[in-house]
């Protein structure tokens with residue numbers, strides 16, 4: 001349930017709390033869509049990291065915990081999942097989701113994935129879904145993943161591939177920047193959604209982190225919805241990077257930006273509904 005402001009709470013805190021409540025609502029509402037979008041790729045990620053019944057698994061940058069539930073399901077009651085994220089608020093949401101699904105084997109840890117407050121060699125497997133590209137120093141994130149893995153433990157990360165293979169995300173970002181009067185960005189810039197999308201780059205980072213048996217698989221993950229409008233509504237509600245840029249515009253300008261996005265993305269409407277192409281990289285390795 002969303003937290004309510006108290007009468008004595010300062011205005012700034014109330015605003016932050018309201019934003020968090022909005023994000024929490026968006027994550028809650030978006031969870032089934034994300035599961036449909038990333039479900040298959042997530043199961044592949046868990047297999048590639050060798051997540052098995054009874055395993056102890058670290059879920060780095062777990063966010064609202066969509067994949068945490070899949071891991072908890074797979075490891076079963078004898079296994080254990082530690083969901084990590086920078087944000088304690090989003091982790092509380094993940095913890096509640098896990099409890100609601102009846103998983104007693106999920107704990108949370110708010111800490112920087114580049115500096116995990118975890119002892120060495122604790123986990124059988126480590127996964128990181130759709131987050132490593134956002135790290136300030138993804139190599140340091142991978143070094144930390146290696147450090148907390150048991151010898152021969154498995155790791156698998158999921159990131160966006162190149163922008164050309166993810167035209168919806170690339171289109172949304174370019175229209176948002178255009179409407180905000182901001183210069184187009186290098187799509188591969190560090191910390192951006194495509195920063196690890198250049199083929200071979202993530203394998204090099206895994207290798208520099210000292211991991212072995214490295215293999216990257218490209219996987220198609222189309223986003224399917226009834227219409228382009230539904231996709232734009234999902235992005236609007238998500239409070240992600242594109243929504244943050246557009247929400248800073250005055251209402252009429254923001255409305256125009258969303259309308260342009262819908263128009264541009266309607267090219268992916270088919271007789272079977274809207275099918276937005278996406279391509280992901282799953283990179284697996286062993287300690």
Ligand SMILES: C[S@@+](CC[C@H](N)C(=O)[O-])C[C@H]1O[C@@H](n2cnc3c(N)ncnc32)[C@H](O)[C@@H]1O
Pocket residue numbers: 060061062063064065066067084085086087090111112113114128129130131134135136
């Ligand atoms: C796009 S969300 C993905 C969340 C989740 N893994 C999923 O696939 O639904 C990215 C998450 O990465 C987290 N994050 C970004 N940088 C991080 C870091 N250095 N350490 C831990 N978490 C980080 C953010 O707080 C956010 O929750």
